[in-house]
Amino acid sequence: MLVLDSGGLTRLSRQSQDVAAIIAVFRRDGLWPPVVPSVVLVESLTGRQRHDALVNRFLKTCDVVEALPEHRARRAAGLRARARPGSAVDAVVVATAEPGGAVLGGDLEDLRALAVYADDVSVHRA
Helix, strand or coil: CEEECHHHHHHHHCCCHHHHHHHHHHHHCCCCCCEEECCHHHHHCCCCHHHHHHHHHHHCCCEEECCCCHHHHHHHHHHHHHHCCCCHHHHHHHHHHCCCCEEEECCHHHHHHHHCCCCCCEEEEC
């Protein structure tokens, strides 16, 4: 499973040959479509249609997870308490990737600090 944080979402929504190549690798490796917890939208969107157009178009290719079950929220809270750095959104992203998933993001330091306490989650730069 590939889970995107706001950095990953923003990066992959850009239309370029580099992004197309990255997406092709994810497809080849069975990591497509990516999962985006809906709370990530809070950090990724502005509410201005013109500014958000690329991200909104890209989101149509993703699996946006709208529900945050209590067990996942509690798991994210536990990760955040143990790691100290990282936002609640980062913690939800890492908890969503458990077990054995990958996170594509921008804030590597905080995401990796959380992933240390997660069940087999890898973190990669967007």
